[in-house]
Amino acid sequence: xxxxxxxxxxxxxxxxxxxxxxxxxxxxxxxxxxxxxxxxxxxxxxxxxxxxxxxxxxxxxxxxxxxxxxxxxxxxxxxxxxxxxxxxxxxxxxxxxxxxxxxxxxxxxxxxxxxxxxxxxxxxxxxxxxxxxxxxxxxxxxxxxxxxxxxxxxxxxxxxxxxxxxxxxxxxxxxxxxxxxxxxxxxxxxxxxxxxxxxxxxxxxxxxxxxxxxxxxxxxxxxxxxxxxxxxxxxxxxxxxxxxxxxxxxxxxxxxxxxxxxxxxxxxxxxxxxxxxxxxxxxxxxxxxxxxxxxxxxxxxxxxxxxxxxxxxxxxx
Numbered sequence: 001x002x003x004x005x006x007x008x009x010x011x012x013x014x015x016x017x018x019x020x021x022x023x024x025x026x027x028x029x030x031x032x033x034x035x036x037x038x039x040x041x042x043x044x045x046x047x048x049x050x051x052x053x054x055x056x057x058x059x060x061x062x063x064x065x066x067x068x069x070x071x072x073x074x075x076x077x078x079x080x081x082x083x084x085x086x087x088x089x090x091x092x093x094x095x096x097x098x099x100x101x102x103x104x105x106x107x108x109x110x111x112x113x114x115x116x117x118x119x120x121x122x123x124x125x126x127x128x129x130x131x132x133x134x135x136x137x138x139x140x141x142x143x144x145x146x147x148x149x150x151x152x153x154x155x156x157x158x159x160x161x162x163x164x165x166x167x168x169x170x171x172x173x174x175x176x177x178x179x180x181x182x183x184x185x186x187x188x189x190x191x192x193x194x195x196x197x198x199x200x201x202x203x204x205x206x207x208x209x210x211x212x213x214x215x216x217x218x219x220x221x222x223x224x225x226x227x228x229x230x231x232x233x234x235x236x237x238x239x240x241x242x243x244x245x246x247x248x249x250x251x252x253x254x255x256x257x258x259x260x261x262x263x264x265x266x267x268x269x270x271x272x273x274x275x276x277x278x279x280x281x282x283x284x285x286x287x288x289x290x291x292x293x294x295x296x297x298x299x300x301x302x303x304x305x306x307x308x309x310x311x312x313x314x315x316x317x
Contacts, residue, residue, distance in 0.1 A: 004045040012041050064295060065113050065120035065139075067097045067106075075265045075282060076123065079144075083121070083288045090292050101126060110137045119295055122146065142291055153294055154304040155287050159264075162280035162309030163190025166234065166262045168197065169311060171204045175232035175260055179207040181221060181244075182236025187264065191234065211240070218243025222251075231259060232317065238263035238270055238279055245273055245316070260317035275315035283307035 006024075010017045015034060022030050023038040024047075030038075041047075064087055066080060084094050095113070099105035106125065113120065114137055121142045131149035134141060141152045148154035163186070170178055171194070178199075180191050188208075195206055207228050211217050218240035225233060225244065235241035241263030248255050255261055255275055263270065266281035286307050294303055 004047050006047075009038065009041055009045070009047060012045075013037050062091060062093050063113075063117040064092045064094050065097055065117055066094050066123070067099065067109075067120055067125070068123040069099055069126045070124050071096075071098060074267045079123070079282070079284050079288070082284050083291060086288050086292050087295075090296055092292075092295060099126060107136075110139065114138050121291055142294060144287060144291070148304075151302060153302055155290055156306040157282060157287070158306050158308045159184075159186035159280070160190030160193055160309075162311050163187050163234070163264070164193040164197070165311035166278070166280055167191050167194035167199070169313065170232045170234075170260055170262070170317060171199055171202050173260075173317070175317075176202070176204045177207065177228075177230045178204060178232045178234065179209060179225060179228055179230035180234050180236075181209045181211055181218070181225060182213050182234075182240065183210045184213075184236045187234070187236050213237040213240045215239045215243040218245075219247045222247035226253075232262070233259060234262045234264075236264055238265045238267040238277060241277055241279075241316075242269050242273055245275075245277065249274075256315070256317045262311075262317055266312055270312075270314065273316075278314045278317045279312050280309050281312050282309060 006017055006020060010020045013020060013034070015038065019030060019034065020038050023035050024042065066083065068076065070076065071080070080096070087094050095117070097109045097113075099109055110120070117139070119140050119142060121144060123144050124146065128147055129149055131151055134149060134152070141149075142155065143149075143152055144155045145157045167178060167190070178191075180187065191206060195204065199206065207230060209221065209224055209228065211221050213236045218235060220243075222244060233241075233244065235244065241261055245255060245261060248259070253259065261277065263277050263279040266279040270277040270279045290303065290305060
């Protein structure tokens with residue numbers, strides 16, 4: 001069914017466009033009977049108070065969708081907050097969506113957003129999508145750090161680059177027994193890259209302790225870490241590294257004197273811990289700058305870029 005207009009609502013109600021508009025904006029000076037009639041017709045014909053129509057007249061859509069099934073991690077909130085700030089500066093307004101189910105929530109959300117916006121930034125979905133899944137929606141999708149269907153913008157993160165930089169820093173500063181605590185493949189790849197480039201030549205030894213990546217895991221793995229006698233530990237997350245820092249503090253283990261410590265994500269805890277935690281940071285500003293560039297540029301080609309992470313040196317190593 002075609003989208004009903006304000007003019008059509010006025011015709012159906014027998015009222016003026018001005019009166020119908022006043023009702024829909026919840027303004028005063030409309031008698032209750034007329035207000036009730038307009039609202040009933042608006043509900044019956046699924047009228048949307050139409051920013052989409054306004055945008056169409058102006059040939060501009062200022063809303064941008066931000067889509068993720070997970071808004072919980074600190075690093076993700078950093079990404080969204082930075083993106084919102086950049087969108088506001090560019091005259092765009094974010095609408096956040098959290099679909100818990102792809103087949104129902106996602107499709108309904110995209111149908112509701114169609115016509116209101118041109119672009120949707122996708123951080124995370126409940127399940128993978130294909131190009132065919134997106135054909136029914138008149139939207140351009142910008143996929144961030146995810147598998148990307150063909151014909152859509154793709155902004156990826158090379159997590160291994162910053163990990164490689166961190167491990168090479170440890171080796172160059174005399175650390176030779178380096179333990180990786182965690183298990184993420186991207187971290188393993190970055191560590192391997194560092195050993196391929198300088199680690200073997202410098203006589204460094206790589207060790208691994210598989211573990212979940214929460215604060216409690218960094219703390220509880222303390223005895224197992226000490227048993228391996230490392231002089232440096234790379235943790236898959238800052239949360240996990242902070243747990244180990246607490247374990248070390250309680251036992252008067254000198255950080256970084258006895259053991260250097262590096263985390264991943266550059267969470268706020270890195271600057272609040274004692275000693276402050278060295279970490280590998282996501283390319284938040286770089287990716288969000290690219291997103292705004294895509295939104296505001298007249299160019300039509302699809303952008304596919306990969307952004308490196310970076311090592312941030314603090315007191316823990």
